[in-house]
Amino acid sequence: xxxxxxxxxxxxxxxxxxxxxxxxxxxxxxxxxxxxxxxxxxxxxxxxxxxxxxxxxxxxxxxxxxxxxxxxxxxxxxxxxxxxxxxxxxxxxxxxxxxxxxxxxxxxxxxxxxxxxxxxxxxxxxxxxxxxxxxxxxxxxxxxxxxxxxxxxxxxxxxxxxxxxxxxxxxxxxxxxxxxxxxxxxxxxxxxxxxxxxxxxxxxxxxxxxxxxxxxxxxxxxxxxxxxxxxxxxxxxxxxxxxxxxxxxxxxxxxxxxxxxxxxxxxxxxxxxxxxxxxxxxxxxxxxxxxxxxxxxxxx
Numbered sequence: 155x156x157x158x159x160x161x162x163x164x165x166x167x168x169x170x171x172x173x174x175x176x177x178x179x180x181x182x183x184x185x186x187x188x189x190x191x192x193x194x195x196x197x198x199x200x201x202x203x204x205x206x207x208x209x210x211x212x213x214x215x216x217x218x219x220x221x222x223x224x225x226x227x228x229x230x231x232x233x234x235x236x237x238x239x240x241x242x243x244x245x246x247x248x249x250x251x252x253x254x255x256x257x258x259x260x261x262x263x264x265x266x267x268x269x270x271x272x273x274x275x276x277x278x279x280x281x282x283x284x285x286x287x288x289x290x291x292x293x294x295x296x297x298x299x300x301x302x303x304x305x306x307x308x309x310x311x312x313x314x315x316x317x318x319x320x321x322x323x324x325x326x327x328x329x330x331x332x333x334x335x336x337x338x339x340x341x342x343x344x345x346x347x348x349x350x351x352x353x354x355x356x357x358x359x360x361x362x363x364x365x366x367x368x369x370x371x372x373x374x375x376x377x378x379x380x381x382x383x384x385x386x387x388x389x390x391x392x393x394x395x396x397x398x399x400x401x402x403x404x405x406x407x408x409x410x411x412x413x414x415x416x417x418x419x420x421x422x423x424x425x426x427x428x429x430x431x432x433x434x435x436x437x438x439x440x441x442x443x444x445x446x447x448x449x450x451x452x453x454x
Contacts, residue, residue, distance in 0.1 A: 194260075200250050205356055237296055241295070243289050
């Protein structure tokens with residue numbers, strides 16, 4: 155069996171290779187979603203989805219050169235280390251790549267703040283809101299006050315015992331107020347009125363997909379999980395990820411297939427069966443269409 159470090163699978167976290175270490179998924183709240191990941195040392199290219207909420211990424215361990223760009227634009231590079239953060243409010247998916255430059259593992263925390271919470275913080279800070287509510291884009295920034303709040307998230311998620319939804323929400327409120335006071339940008343697109351898929355709904359839908367990789371794709375079930383009509387869900391899902399739900403489901407299947415082929419001794423036929431392909435030839439064709447080579451060549 156190969157080591158996890160050598161796998162080229164993107165993992166089951168939808169877009170970015172790595173392992174999820176902790177998450178607040180079970181602490182259901184529309185106000186905040188927090189996830190901690192360890193990332194691969196080299197990532198050639200990954201598309202980061204656009205969701206309704208601003209995304210904060212905080213570096214917990216390691217150093218890396220990170221590059222970002224939107225479609226058709228030049229790469230923008232940032233050198234980051236423990237304590238640095240990114241604040242992203244992009245309304246469209248964008249591309250990232252990175253290379254870890256330290257011996258330590260590259261561990262990051264993702265924080266999504268709910269728009270109603272952010273709007274309340276801005277209203278409290280500004281007393282009245284006369285225009286768009288927007289935040290500045292930050293790449294590789296440092297803010298000791300935010301770092302202290304993020305550290306409380308880390309401790310709450312990684313310490314044994316029950317995670318407190320009330321405490322998570324309180325920390326999220328503090329972060330929202332800090333962003334409202336120090337990171338507003340009157341020139342950016344309005345994030346409160348943005349027509350995009352909320353992060354907690356995207357996570358819920360992706361979880362549902364991951365649990366049903368061996369079953370027939372059902373758009374209706376996923377739309378129900380998101381609490382939307384099929385048409386509305388499909389449109390917002392594609393806007394967030396750049397892919398239709400069915401294409402995204404196939405990509406997740408192939409992600410799982412890559413993991414099985416590299417990380418286990420499972421036969422190619424059994425790997426196909428595991429992700430819902432009853433025919434070895436159908437699995438091979440789908441794998442080659444998605445990955446570019448046949449399963450046998452990929453394993454070699």
